[in-house]
Amino acid sequence: MNGPPRGVVAILVTSEDTAVAFLPGYMEFLAQRGWRVIVGANSPTGQLFEMARDAGAEAFHIGWERDPAPLSDLRALWKLTIRLRKARPDVVVTATPKAGFVGTLAAFIAGVRLRVYQLWGLRMETSTGLLRSILAVLEWFSIRLSTECVANSTSLAARTEALGLARKGSIQVLGEGSSHGVDVEYFRSAEAGNRVPPLDPATRAFLTENPAELTVVFVGRLHPDKGIDTLLAALAACARRGTGSPAVRAVIVGGDEGFAPGQYANDLPPGLIHLTGNVRDVRPYVLSADVLCLPSLREGFPNVVLEAAAMGVPSVVSDATGCIDSVKDGITGRQFPTGDAEALAAIFCALAASPLEISRMGQAARAWAVESFPQERIWDLQASFLEGLLNRKRP
Template identity: 50%
Template sequence: MVVVTAEVTARLFMRGYVEFLSRSGYEVMLVADDLSALREPLFERGVRAMSLPMSRDPAPLRDLVSLIRMASLIARARPDAVVYATPKASLLASIAARVLGVPLRVYELWGIRFETARGAARALYRGIERVIATCSTVVVANSASLAARAAEFGITGADHVIVLGEGSSHGVDSKHFSPLAEVPEIDEATAAFLAEHEGITLGFVGRLHPDKGIDTLMAAASRLAEQGEDVRVLLVGGAEGAAVEFPPGVAVHLTGEVMDVRPYLGVFDVLVLMSRREGFPNVVLEAASMEVPAIVSDATGCVDSVIDGVTGYVVPTGDVDALGSVITELAGDPVALRALGVAARRRAVKTFDPEHVWRLSEEHLRSQLERALRRRTASR
């Protein structure tokens, strides 16, 4: 049984994995809040899809109902292993699976939500993470820095958390994300913005949330503009959290949410992700696969996504001067910029092919499951 909170997570992050498990001989059930649209295509590939309503944010009464439903589903299905990711699904599935004695309980840790939280929220989310880890037989972090941070924060012991390969939750499809792939045209407003403004194109893709370090990107762009550098900033994503402030004198365009990010990645010169926390940022792999290098912060997760000086650059979190210096250097050396992009795609194709990532997960799952079933047999 594989459990995540939202349908979009199941569709984008887990669908390929569960289909791979089915092809590898497992009987697989995928659970999320609403899988009605995926039920038939998954069934055709040997995967059962079950919808179980879950709320992403804390909602005690609804969470209790969801926990009871989760326990009922696990009791009926009697899985040998439950694999879960995302906070709410992991909390419900880990508790229910442990109470019901599921032999193998795998927590796919994709980020630490409380890392940038404060006060009561930090205490609450830290407590939730510790409960999940305690109820799990193994924690699989999707980056080395995330595994280290989990141990540092006391979520789990260093001997209880592992990283498979070089991390990532599901890798990147290098045929879909390719500079040679046929992609839609960018929208007219974005095309007009690019035609109107010149300079190195600094791109961002994701939620426009304070944790993503948009303020650092905008401050660096503003400083470069004041110094006479030609820069233009393209923000791809929907607003979430505090509003993004656009400093005067900076060429900035906000696309809003888009269905296909590839046309926009294709016009970036460099992706900038100055996030304050991540697990392993998928967008860096998607950009890399499109031969777009990245400048990332040295925050958890981000630091694992780039080989500094080879596939991009790593700069201190929140350091406007350091970010500006790297942008200036790249703007003045298009040959080096191109070389970074080529190296980034080479790494994405070689190290983060989805089949490779899924195979590592399946091999780990198989070895842990055999061990868990031996323990269960020995205890009888």
């Protein structure tokens, strides 16, 4: 720690899974900068407390649910307000929709003068009916109750303002975006000396038995919002092009969250896709591919694209919110119109015939990740932002 304590910051997210995945290094970074760090989330396993202790921070459990639940949310609001009044943080930072609304409201009631809402995505973009209306109201209130709103991508800020959820020009983006950047040493190519575990036997067998001119990898939740149906339709379109067309195959990494990929796989020719399920370390799967594909319908700023970029693997992404910020089209990867399987198939076939183009984009992607998105740079931007707010608040 350098100098006197800077202040107390409370960081609130919905679940301990989010906290464990995204916050440990950042909390430790803030603690080393002189902040007293408190983190709150729903922690049914207690893993949150272990993570906070290792990072030099404090933690507390918040009993809320991911989806809107009025009675549960009221109880969480009451308990959280009391907790914040006792802790008296200088700044409350919230992220994710539930923490954004209930957490920011509790901070407002508790009299916390600096309330920062970090916007990591708009779940309402792909919701319909009553749920979309509820989510829109929650986002509107979260932004209005905050003293500052920071989006993790330029397109997300613009989309939020275009939907009327925030005043034009009121949402900030730090640097070139991203919520926490990428560990550019952990995510790098095997040629750079990176030690990664081997592929599982089933994936190795799939790649050996089904040779192709282009191997695509998808990494993420198998959820309808991720646009996996577009990816599968593009693979089928490549296969329909007949003799002489480049052979394209895909390795799909992630657990099923409502997409049911098996039923789609049955409609495809054999040897086109391989499903791995959840894996502990995505690096060997990304490095086994020529390109990563993220055909998502919405994002905030996709971390998996940064991870692939840091490993020298270019990405093919949709032009949806968030995705469009993660690739420089034609330089670090390619973009295609959201949901357009034929356009995606055309890109796959063109890349299959251009290995030098893939190599060039991979090198550019790595350079961009190292220059603009290393974790320490993103953490420094966020810490400096908080310190600037605190300095303006104090006499």
